[in-house]
Each structure stands twice: as structure tokens, then as C-alpha cells.
Amino acid sequence: xxxxxxxxxxxxxxxxxxxxxxxxxxxxxxxxxxxxxxxxxxxxxxxxxxxxxxxxxxxxxxxxxxxxxxxxxxxxxxxxxxxxxxxxxxxxxxxxxxxxxxxxxxxxxxxxxxxxxxxxxxxxxxxxxxxxxxxxxxxxxxxxxxxxxxxxxxxxxxxxxxxxxxxxxxxxxxxxxxxxxxxxxxxxxxxxxxxxxxxxxx
Amino acid sequence: xxxxxxxxxxxxxxxxxxxxxxxxxxxxxxxxxxxxxxxxxxxxxxxxxxxxxxxxxxxxxxxxxxxxxxxxxxxxxxxxxxxxxxxxxxxxxxxxxxxxxxxxxxxxxxxxxxxxxxxxxxxxxxxxxxxxxxxxxxxxxxxxxxxxxxxxxxxxxxxxxxxxxxxxxxxxxxxxxxxxxxxxxxxxxxxxxxxxxxxxxx
Amino acid sequence: xxxxxxxxxxxxxxxxxxxxxxxxxxxxxxxxxxxxxxxxxxxxxxxxxxxxxxxxxxxxxxxxxxxxxxxxxxxxxxxxxxxxxxxxxxxxxxxxxxxxxxxxxxxxxxxxxxxxxxxxxxxxxxxxxxxxxxxxxxxxxxxxxxxxxxxxxxxxxxxxxxxxxxxxxxxxxxxxxxxxxxxxxxxxxxxxxxxxxxxxxx
Numbered sequence: 324x325x326x327x328x329x330x331x332x333x334x335x336x337x338x339x340x341x342x343x344x345x346x347x348x349x350x351x352x353x354x355x356x357x358x359x360x361x362x363x364x365x366x367x368x369x370x371x372x373x374x375x376x377x378x379x380x381x382x383x384x385x386x387x388x389x390x391x392x393x394x395x396x397x398x399x400x401x402x403x404x405x406x407x408x409x410x411x412x413x414x415x416x417x418x419x420x421x422x423x424x425x426x427x428x429x430x431x432x433x434x435x436x437x438x439x440x441x442x443x444x445x446x447x448x449x450x451x452x453x454x455x456x457x458x459x460x461x462x463x464x465x466x467x468x469x470x471x472x473x474x475x476x477x478x479x480x481x482x483x484x485x486x487x488x489x490x491x492x493x494x495x496x497x498x499x500x501x502x503x504x505x506x507x508x509x510x511x512x513x514x515x516x517x518x519x520x521x522x523x524x525x
Numbered sequence: 526x527x528x529x530x531x532x533x534x535x536x537x538x539x540x541x542x543x544x545x546x547x548x549x550x551x552x553x554x555x556x557x558x559x560x561x562x563x564x565x566x567x568x569x570x571x572x573x574x575x576x577x578x579x580x581x582x583x584x585x586x587x588x589x590x591x592x593x594x595x596x597x598x599x600x601x602x603x604x605x606x607x608x609x610x611x612x613x614x615x616x617x618x619x620x621x622x623x624x625x626x627x628x629x630x631x632x633x634x635x636x637x638x639x640x641x642x643x644x645x646x647x648x649x650x651x652x653x654x655x656x657x658x659x660x661x662x663x664x665x666x667x668x669x670x671x672x673x674x675x676x677x678x679x680x681x682x683x684x685x686x687x688x689x690x691x692x693x694x695x696x697x698x699x700x701x702x703x704x705x706x707x708x709x710x711x712x713x714x715x716x717x718x719x720x721x722x723x724x725x726x727x
Numbered sequence: 728x729x730x731x732x733x734x735x736x737x738x739x740x741x742x743x744x745x746x747x748x749x750x751x752x753x754x755x756x757x758x759x760x761x762x763x764x765x766x767x768x769x770x771x772x773x774x775x776x777x778x779x780x781x782x783x784x785x786x787x788x789x790x791x792x793x794x795x796x797x798x799x800x801x802x803x804x805x806x807x808x809x810x811x812x813x814x815x816x817x818x819x820x821x822x823x824x825x826x827x828x829x830x831x832x833x834x835x836x837x838x839x840x841x842x843x844x845x846x847x848x849x850x851x852x853x854x855x856x857x858x859x860x861x862x863x864x865x866x867x868x869x870x871x872x873x874x875x876x877x878x879x880x881x882x883x884x885x886x887x888x889x890x891x892x893x894x895x896x897x898x899x900x901x902x903x904x905x906x907x908x909x910x911x912x913x914x915x916x917x918x919x920x921x922x923x924x925x926x927x928x929x
Binding site: 437462465466 | 748751752753754755756757760761771775778780781784787790860861862863
């Protein structure tokens with residue numbers, strides 16, 4: 324069941340990736356490649372750094388899921404754009420899932436909690452950043468959108484709760500609800516980072 | 526003999542890489558580094574992802590070939606630019622060679638055909654994309670030039686023919702002629718992706 | 728003691744990394760991530776290419792040093808900017824140290840001298856280039872600033888001297904003084920690459 328969720332998350336990332344660059348004059352090949360990179364970029368970087376087999380080389384179904392979702396997004400752009408807000412929430416949910424799953428994966432390797440949190444955030448936002456760099460867009464690192472911060476806080480919460488609760492699943496659900504809730508709030512209220520945490524103050 | 530062709534391909538990639546950025550105000554160091562990255566970037570990414578020893582660490586002659594070609598391109602820019610169309614065809618030939626060689630390399634590792642095609646395309650276009658990102662240029666992913674599509678089709682054709690023909694070399698030659706022919710046609714006729722496969726339609 | 732110097736170098740890189748992007752409208756998360764990437768990017772790429780364990784996964788203190796330095800730079804920007812010239816010299820010293828340390832590290836692996844020099848330069852400038860790409864800035868590869876050339880010459884000098892002098896430390900000190908001296912001269916005199924080595928001539 325977790326596998327099915329992962330595939331859905333990959334597909335959602337790929338769709339939002341294609342929609343994000345579809346305003347530019349890009350062709351089918353470029354759009355599909357950028358969709359796939361959005362979907363698998365973060366996990367690829369994580370596996371490279373940890374010297375693990377790249378997850379989509381071990382199981383090519385991840386690429387198929389990203390590929391079909393990107394094709395869908397390319398040809399059904401208008402219908403999907405009408406549901407853009409829904410996709411934004413789904414993207415937030417997928418980001419939360421990937422972040423927490425990566426945190427757990429690193430903890431499973433007996434590595435330290437701060438590293439696990441760092442890898443969780445990287446897995447979650449790496450693909451979107453890679454897409455923005457390749458597409459010449461301003462990446463989320465240079466914006467005040469509240470996208471990465473909920474994941475950072477959520478992964479930190481997860482490693483804290485994991486020591487408290489005997490069952491990993493309870494910690495996981497609480498952290499997921501917290502991360503997704505925070506991100507949903509930011510989407511719903513159009514929140515941006517407060518001025519004291521951004522350079523616009525000085 | 527294949528080794529000699531690879532070195533020539535590396536040199537051609539390095540030269541077109543330097544020429545591509547020579548209009549900007551770049552110094553010798555930057556030009557040479559970007560030339561080398563154009564030449565070896567795709568293969569480096571392939572080896573990283575497949576967890577193979579990086580090909581130019583195993584054999585530094587690849588770096589020397591890229592380095593001398595980049596120096597040549599830097600100091601003989603005008604002469605080379607007069608032959609720019611010839612270089613464009615040579616670049617297309619090198620891209621086809623690298624793509625097919627990488628596809629064969631991955632199949633040799635007993636990995637699946639779709640992964641082999643993907644790695645073929647990545648090896649072929651990865652260096653040029655890395656150069657464009659580092660030079661702040663619009664990368665080929667965001668253009669409608671027909672550069673990557675012939676390689677994608679050619680590598681796919683190769684894996685199909687390889688099962689049909691008893692000798693790998695026949696499949697290789699047919700795929701090479703097909704890939705290079707398609708790219709040459711695109712250069713000669715200034716072809717771009719048809720509107721139905723690009724975003725300019727809607 | 729070398730360990731302590733490395734930590735200081737990481738911190739200096741992180742501070743100059745944050746200062747370099749602080750003019751843009753970036754929030755705390757983005758600034759800290761870009762500071763850390765500036766500090767550890769080059770060494771990370773070196774370890775990935777050489778298939779070594781990533782240095783900051785093996786010892787997370789590197790990340791803490793980069794993190795605290797980035798936080799400092801974010802909140803004390805004005806005070807640090809007043810000392811920007813001092814930071815520029817410290818950055819040059821850190822770059823020289825990292826370049827020479829990486830050269831020695833690669834020679835220790837019994838790899839060839841040209842590869843060691845290449846890795847030295849890459850370790851030294853890789854993080855700054857990654858930051859510039861992620862922040863959408865023009866990278867040093869596209870400028871005529873004399874930043875990488877002293878490191879290239881210094882690492883080359885080091886591998887030459889290492890064969891002459893019986894003690895590695897003497898070679899190291901001479902190369903360090905040479906590299907840092909050249910970079911300091913470039914900062915002090917606002918030197919740029921001579922026209923013959925740059926594209927502005929033609």
C-alpha cells in the first residue's frame with residue numbers, strides 16, 4: 324500500500340512539474356523530461372549521496388509512473404489547470420509523504436537523526452529545484468513561499484515522536500498531518516515567510 | 526578504433542561547447558571548463574547513476590582530449606565559426622555515437638532495455654544541458670530544436686534491432702545512420718518540433 | 728589542528744555564500760541552504776566522483792559549522808558586510824586550503840597528479856558555482872574575476888614541489904602562500920583576466 328502511495332506521489336510531482344513549466348515554449352520531449360526530473364530528482368540525489376542503488380534503477384516502474392503522468396499533463400493541460408488548487412494540495416501531500424519516508428529510510432540505515440531530517444527535506448524539494456534550475460525559473464530557494472519549512476519541521480517532529488511512541492506508524496501519522504496541515508494553511512491563506520525571517524527587512 | 530572515435534567525439538563536443546558560450550564575456554579558464562563539461566558531463570552522470578567508476582577517472586586521456594580541443598576552440602574561434610555548420614553535423618554524429626554506445630554499455634550490464642535507452646539519451650544530451658545551466662543559457666530542454674528526439678528514437682530502434690539481428694554491429698550501423706540522418710535533416714531543413722508536440726499551440 | 732582549520736574554512740565559505748545572495752528577496756531557509764551548499768558543494772562533488780563516502784555524512788559537524796555560520800550571516804548581515812573585504816581575503820584563504828587539501832587527498836589515493844589538481848580546483852570552486860546556479864546568479868565561470876586560476880596554479884605547484892621536497896609540509900606551505908598571495912593580489916588590485924585570455928578581444 325505504501326508502494327501504491329509512492330507511485331501516486333511520483334505521478335503528482337510529475338504533473339505539477341509539467342504544469343509549472345508549460346507556460347514556456349517547451350516541446351513534448353522537454354516537458355516530459357522536466358516532469359520526470361521533478362518527480363525523481365530529490366530521491367535520486369538522496370540515493371547518490373548515501374551511496375545506495377538509485378531507486379528507479381532498482382525499479383523502473385517509478386519512471387513509467389512519472390512518464391505517463393507527464394504525458395497526461397502535457398496533453399490535458401487545460402483540464403488540469405482548472406484543478407490547479409487541488410493539485411497544489413496533492414503536491415503538498417506528496418512532498419510530506421516523500422520527506423517522511425526518506426527520513427525513515429535514513430534512520431533505518433542507523434544514521435543520525437539530523438542527517439535523516441536533512442535527507443528528508445532534500446528528497447522532498449530536490450526534484451522541484453532541479454526542474455527550476457533546468458527550466459531557468461526562479462527556484463523555491465529564492466522565494467518566500469512556505470514550502471520547505473513545513474517539511475523541515477515535520478521531519479524534525481517525526482524523529483522526536485519516533486522515540487516517544489512505541490509504534491512508528493503513530494509518529495508517522497501525526498507528523499504527516501502536521502506537515503500537510505501547515506502546508507495547506509500556507510496555500511489556503513497565501514502565507515509567506517514573516518519579514519524577520521526574510522531579507523526584505525533590511 | 527572505437528576508442529579513437531570516442532576521443533574524436535569528446536573533442537567535437539568540447540569544441541562546440543566552447544563555441545556555444547564564446548559570445549559571452551568569458552575567460553580562458555571558464556571557456557575550457559565549460560568545454561570539458563560539455564564533453565564529459567553526460568557520461569559522468571551516467572556512471573554516477575549506475576555506480577560505475579567515472580570513465581575519465583579510469584582513463585584521464587578523455588580529459589586531455591577535451592582540454593586540448595577546448596584550448597583550440599578558444600584560440601581559433603573565428604576559423605572554427607566559419608565551419609560552424611560542419612561542426613553542427615559532427616556534433617550530431619558524436620551525439621548519436623555516444624547515445625548508442627551508452628545504450629550498449631547499459632545492456633551489457635544486463636539491465637533492462639528502457640533503462641538503456643534512457644541512459645543513452647542522458648549520456649548524449651547531459652553535457653550540453655550542464656553547460657547551458659552553468660553558463661546561464663536557455664537549455665535545449667526549453668527549446669523546440671530537434672536534438673534529443675532523434676537520439677531517443679535511434680536508441681529505441683537499436684534495442685529493437687539488436688534482438689532481431691544476430692550481429693550487434695549491423696543493428697548499430699542501422700541505428701547510427703537513422704539517428705544521424707534524422708538529426709542531419711533537422712539541421713539542414715531547420716526543422717522544429719511540430720506544434721502538436723509543443724506548447725505554442727495552446 | 729587541520730580539522731579545526733577545515734571547520735573554519737567551511738564556516739567562512741558559508742558566510743560569504745549567504746552574503747553573496749542576501750541582496751535578493753530570500754528567506755531564512757533559502758539563505759541557510761545556499762550557505763551550506765556553498766560550504767560543502769565542492770567537497771561533495773569530489774567525493775561523489777571518487778566514490779568515497781561523502782565527508783559530511785561521515786562527520787556531521789561540517790554541516791553544523793556551515794549551519795551556524797549561515798545563521799550568523801543571515802542575522803548579522805550588516806556587521807559582516809562592513810567587514811566584506813576581510814571576508815574576501817578569508818574566503819581566498821579557505822579556497823586555497825580546500826584546494827590543496829583535496830589535491831593531497833587524491834594523491835593519497837595513489838591517483839595521478841593531473842586528476843589531483845583537477846579535483847583540487849573542483850573542491851575549491853564547486854560550492855560557489857552550485858550556489859550561483861541555484862540562486863540564478865552569473866557564476867564565476869562566466870566572469871573574468873581571478874578566482875579559480877590561482878588555485879589551478881597553486882595545486883599544480885604543489886604536486887611539482889611535493890616530488891622535490893622530502894617533507895610534504897614544506898611543499899604545502901609554499902603552495903598555500905603562493906595561491907593565497909596571488910588571490911590576495913587580485914582582490915587588492917581588482918585584477919581581471921588579461922584580454923588575450925578572454926573573449927572580449929574578438
